[in-house]
């Protein structure tokens with residue numbers, strides 16, 4: 645019993661340390677190849693005062709992503725449009741970098757490598773969703789502990805602009821290549837469902853996309869100003885291996 649309790653409190657202490665942003669002692673050593681000075685696992689509170697925002701337009705080139713049967717629009721066009729709108733809404737206070745600025749195909753691993761070239765940065769990846777026709781509303785994916793606060797802000801911001809939801813998953817912790825593999829805070833956003841006819845028409849409206857971009861930019865500015873304040877407790881540390889192409893479709 646005593647040994648069981650020792651083990652229990654040992655785990656509890658580790659969890660407490662982790663919740664304070666200190667990586668648990670049992671945390672595996674970051675594999676070689678992680679750049680010096682990087683937080684490979686992201687086991688710390690979210691960033692504050694960062695200067696660089698890398699805006700990733702999902703898909704591109706030969707990879708069209710999802711397509712709307714209602715409007716005929718392709719996800720790759722909408723994500724590029726959104727990336728440019730987010731950059732302009734961020735204004736001059738940030739060094740905003742587009743992962744792609746035209747209809748080019750960029751491998752996911754290459755996107756990770758490009759993101760890792762920047763310090764003091766966050767990565768936001770823009771997508772639009774597809775699924776059963778009843779689903780609608782924004783979803784946000786994160787994995788790293790240091791990406792939780794930004795993910796909460798981005799999901800709240802998108803939901804405020806488009807409150808429509810029907811069975812969507814909201815904020816989701818999921819190990820994807822663009823949420824697990826970068827060595828900087830990183831969040832993947834789904835701005836709504838192209839498979840939902842009414843939502844596809846909403847997304848097709850430039851004024852809606854501008855409102856969505858403005859809300860996303862405001863969430864990024866708030867994160868830079870106050871860090872994780874007000875976004876709730878940090879999630880537990882996780883040390884799953886990097887995501888690979890064979891893991892699941894992204």
Ligand SMILES: [Zn+2]
Pocket residue numbers: 702703709710719771772894
């Ligand atoms: Zn996508």
